[in-house]
Every structure is written in structure tokens, then in C-alpha cells.
Amino acid sequence: MMNSNLKYLLSGLLAVGAFAAKAQDLPINAGPYKPTEESLKQYQYPEWFRDAKFGIWAHWGPQAVPRQGDWYARQMYEQGSRQNKWHVAHYGPPSKFGYKDIIPLWKAEKWDPDKLMALYKKAGAKYFVSMGTHHDNFFLWKSKLHKWNAFNMGPHKDVVGLWQKAALKQGLKFGVSEHLGASYTWFQDAHGADKTGPLAGVPYDGADPQYADLYHPKAAPDDHDWLSKNPEWAKEWYSEIKELTDTYHPDLLYSDSGFPFGDVGRSMVANFYNGNLAYNNGKLTAIYNCKQTSNGTWVEDLERGIQTDINPYPWQTDTSIGDWFYQTGQQYKTGTEVIQMLVDIVSKNGNLLINIVQTPEGDLEPDVLKIVNEIADWMPRNGAGIYGTRPWKVYGEGPSTIKSNMKKGPFAGLSDTRPFEPSDIRFTTKGNKLYAFCMQTPTGDIRITSLGKNSKLNDKKIGKISLLGSTQKLKWNQQDDALVITKPATLPNWTVQGFEIELN
Numbered sequence: 001m002m003n004s005n006l007k008y009l010l011s012g013l014l015a016v017g018a019f020a021a022k023a024q025d026l027p028i029n030a031g032p033y034k035p036t037e038e039s040l041k042q043y044q045y046p047e048w049f050r051d052a053k054f055g056i057w058a059h060w061g062p063q064a065v066p067r068q069g070d071w072y073a074r075q076m077y078e079q080g081s082r083q084n085k086w087h088v089a090h091y092g093p094p095s096k097f098g099y100k101d102i103i104p105l106w107k108a109e110k111w112d113p114d115k116l117m118a119l120y121k122k123a124g125a126k127y128f129v130s131m132g133t134h135h136d137n138f139f140l141w142k143s144k145l146h147k148w149n150a151f152n153m154g155p156h157k158d159v160v161g162l163w164q165k166a167a168l169k170q171g172l173k174f175g176v177s178e179h180l181g182a183s184y185t186w187f188q189d190a191h192g193a194d195k196t197g198p199l200a201g202v203p204y205d206g207a208d209p210q211y212a213d214l215y216h217p218k219a220a221p222d223d224h225d226w227l228s229k230n231p232e233w234a235k236e237w238y239s240e241i242k243e244l245t246d247t248y249h250p251d252l253l254y255s256d257s258g259f260p261f262g263d264v265g266r267s268m269v270a271n272f273y274n275g276n277l278a279y280n281n282g283k284l285t286a287i288y289n290c291k292q293t294s295n296g297t298w299v300e301d302l303e304r305g306i307q308t309d310i311n312p313y314p315w316q317t318d319t320s321i322g323d324w325f326y327q328t329g330q331q332y333k334t335g336t337e338v339i340q341m342l343v344d345i346v347s348k349n350g351n352l353l354i355n356i357v358q359t360p361e362g363d364l365e366p367d368v369l370k371i372v373n374e375i376a377d378w379m380p381r382n383g384a385g386i387y388g389t390r391p392w393k394v395y396g397e398g399p400s401t402i403k404s405n406m407k408k409g410p411f412a413g414l415s416d417t418r419p420f421e422p423s424d425i426r427f428t429t430k431g432n433k434l435y436a437f438c439m440q441t442p443t444g445d446i447r448i449t450s451l452g453k454n455s456k457l458n459d460k461k462i463g464k465i466s467l468l469g470s471t472q473k474l475k476w477n478q479q480d481d482a483l484v485i486t487k488p489a490t491l492p493n494w495t496v497q498g499f500e501i502e503l504n
Contacts, residue, residue: 305415
């Protein structure tokens with residue numbers, strides 16, 4: 001994933017605008033989509049994605065091995081960084097033991113994709129995303145173009161293929177993430193050397209030409225933005241991502257960048273959409289995610305952030321329950337925080353894609369299992385107000401909707417988690433049902449001002465009201481300034497309470 005420093009995202013967007021590689025000679029799957037902005041405007045969002053709302057991601061690979069968190073493959077080469085100090089203490093200096101030597105240590109010996117996928121389905125996920133490749137330029141699929149892949153090395157398994165098989169067995173849509181576009185500049189520190197100490201000036205292994213296919217060649221001095229300006233690297237990226245999508249035919253493809261590489265990126269999206277159409281007998285199921293406003297031609301993704309209001313286009317938050325890669329002693333989001341985040345996002349026409357942190361060995365530790373099981377307890381009983389819903393006239397009410405109370409997120413929009421109060425309500429709708437979620441455990445009667453008699457938001461008669469996950473009969477009355485639901489004697493054993501309200 002991107003570093004939390006906003007400059008990487010901004011520089012990536014600048015690179016997208018400045019990139020001028022020509023793409024006329026790139027092979028593109030036959031079909032109605034051409035590599036032009038005008039052609040991509042014909043895209044229509046598949047209903048499966050709009051209905052799914054919740055996906056789980058395996059942001060997992062050899063960088064988990066040291067148990068030191070995200071960006072290890074880069075920061076182990078940054079002298080004096082936390083991960084560099086740890087690397088030197090445990091493996092030795094990177095001029096003697098580099099990232100190429102970490103890769104064989106990733107065995108994934110406890111990984112059981114079928115068992116994990118059954119758990120994720122139980123937790124309510126409707127789609128699953130496998131990492132295809134991170135910025136470390138190590139592929140998790142059986143590639144014919146790039147020898148540094150998980151079938152040839154490390155676990156000696158087609159990780160993408162096995163994840164896909166498990167997802168399809170559980171009836172989940174399947175996606176892949178590519179972080180390759182940023183790898184060309186991201187990995188340049190591997191070409192350096194210590195600046196001080198006994199090995200000052202001794203090149204790291206990234207400078208060795210025999211490993212250029214892993215660390216990439218040395219970039220030009222002015223090529224340092226999130227996405228490279230080198231047209232040959234853009235075409236290499238195209239070929240490798242085309243191999244990924246043409247081999248596995250995913251329903252979703254995620255790029256960890258703004259829209260990549262200009263015309264080359266448009267060729268990639270056209271190739272993906274056309275290939276998806278052909279593979280699915282003329283029915284488009286393809287979702288393309290990148291971190292840029294879409295205007296309807298793909299699904300905008302916000303990393304660790306959410307929209308401030310209802311977006312007319314479907315969108316997605318990607319985030320993690322903790323660090324992106326396994327880190328010893330890391331703090332995780334609670335199951336309640338994930339549920340609150342999901343409800344807030346869905347109320348604004350979005351989906352949540354969340355990384356469930358795996359150990360290097362491939363299993364989940366007890367504290368992570370507890371989080372997933374908390375979600376699995378809530379989702380089946382409250383899913384009626386999540387799956388297949390659409391935004392209402394407003395996304396919510398309460399203190400958290402006041403602009404001055406909104407905490408900004410690290411990339412765009414708002415922070416993905418925040419404190420809520422019992423008066424914070426979020427709305428979704430489906431048919432004649434309005435769902436009102438109380439985002440924090442009620443301390444008294446539930447007052448919904450948007451449904452008062454004098455509210456201009458609702459002109460329909462309120463019928464039956466029920467509490468999701470409960471068979472209790474509710475008492476309620478519609479006052480001039482609010483719909484008042486008497487707090488039930490017993491609430492379900494979770495924080496976010498959902499009410500189903502019939503509007504006739």
C-alpha cells in the first residue's frame with residue numbers, strides 16, 4: 001500500500017497527468033472498449049458490486065516474513081529506519097543479505113485458503129481480493145513473464161489461483177490487486193549503499209545487474225514520482241498486468257495509484273473490460289479500482305478514508321484491521337469499529353474492502369479471529385440493511401455529520417474510523433424499507449429527527465418498525481420533531497443496532 005505520507009499520492013496523480021507513453025502497439029482483447037476516455041464512458045457498474053457492499057482482502061506476501069509491517073522491502077534499504085535497524089540486527093546488512101534472501105523464507109506452511117474463505121463467507125464478505133503483486137515486484141501468480149513469483153519460489157504455490165479456487169467454491173466474486181505500477185521508483189533505494197559505517201559505499205544487492213529483474217534497473221535521476229515516467233516500464237507493466245487478468249479473469253482489478261500511465265492505462269482497462277465481457281458471455285462483471293475520481297468509468301478507491309457525503313457513483317474504501325503486513329504487537333481495529341465503518345460507508349453509496357492480517361505462515365492469530373467472528377455474529381442478523389441497499393435522501397444525522405466534527409483521513413475524505421454517539425444514525429434503503437442504524441448503543445429512547453412529522457425528508461406513512469436480530473415488539477410514536485422508538489428492554493449483543501422501517 002501507499003505510505004501514509006500524502007505526497008506519494010499527489011505525485012502519482014501528477015505523473016498520470018504528465019505521462020505521454022504511446023500505446024498504439026499494445027495488444028488489446030477484442031471488444032467494444034477502446035483505450036480512449038470517450039469509449040470508457042460507456043461503462044456501466046455491475047449490480048453485483050453495488051449489492052455486495054463488503055469484501056475481504058489478503059494483503060499478504062513475503063514482506064510479512066520479518067513481522068515488521070508494511071514497506072519492509074523498501075525500508076530495509078533506508079539506513080537508520082526502524083526496519084533497517086531490525087534487518088541489520090537479525091539478518092545482517094542489506095549489502096550482504098537483501099530482499100531476494102527474504103523471499104525463500106516465505107513458506108506459507110499454515111495457509112489453508114479453503115478454511116479462511118469459509119470463515120470470510122461466514123463473516124458476510126461477498127467478494128474476496130488476493131494481492132497479485134506488491135511494490136516488491138514479487139508476483140503471487142504463476143507467471144510466464146517474470147521468474148520472481150510464488151510458484152517458482154517461496155511457497156511454490158500459485159497463490160492467486162488457489163485463492164480464486166477457494167473463493168469460487170464459496171460463491172464469492174474474486175479480485176486481484178496490483179501494486180506493480182509504483183514498484184519502479186519505490187524499489188530504487190535497493191540500488192543504494194550505506195552512507196556511514198564500516199560498509200559505507202558498498203552497494204546493496206539491488207545494484208547487482210543479475211537481480212535487475214527483481215529490483216528493476218536504475219531509474220533516471222528525475223524519475224522519482226509514485227508512477228514512473230519511463231514509457232518502457234509502463235509497457236512492461238502493461239504486459240504483466242495483462243497476463244494476470246487474461247489468465248485469471250478476475251471480477252475486480254485494483255491499482256494502488258491514481259489512474260496509471262495515461263494511454264497505457266486506458267489500454268489496460270479496455271483490455272480488462274473486453275476480456276471480462278468475453279469470459280462472461282457478454283455480461284460485464286468487471287470492476288476497476290484506482291485512487292482517482294472516476295466520473296463513472298471505474299470505481300474510485302479511497303485508502304484508509306471515506307467520502308464526506310453520498311457519492312452519485314459507487315466507490316470503495318480500502319483499509320486494514322491493522323498494518324498492511326503482519327507486525328508484531330500491532331493494534332487492530334475492533335469488530336465494532338469495522339461494523340461502524342461499513343455502515344457509514346454503505347450509507348454513502350460505498351463498499352468496504354478490508355484487509356484481514358495474516359501471519360507469514362498464512363493463518364490468523366486468535367485476536368484476529370476474534371475480530372472476524374464479531375463481524376460474523378453481526379452481519380447475518382443485520383445484513384438486510386446492508387446488502388442490496390442504496391442510499392436514502394440523506395446518509396445520516398447526529399454529531400458525526402457536522403462538518404466541524406469530521407476528522408480528515410490520511411489520503412482523501414474522512415478518517416475510516418471515528419467515535420460515534422448514540423444519536424448518530426445512518427440510513428440505507430431497499431424497496432419500501434428504510435433502515436436506520438444507531439451507531440452506538442442507545443442509552444435511552446432512539447430519536448430520529450429525519451422521520452419526524454414536520455421533516456421535509458419523508459412524505460410517506462410509517463408502518464411496521466422492527467429491530468434487526470430481535471423478535472421483540474417495539475413501541476414507537478411519530479412526533480412533530482422526531483420518530484421516537486422506545487428503547488427495547490433487551491438489545492442484541494452488539495453495539496450498532498439496526499431498525500427496519502416500512503414506508504408506505
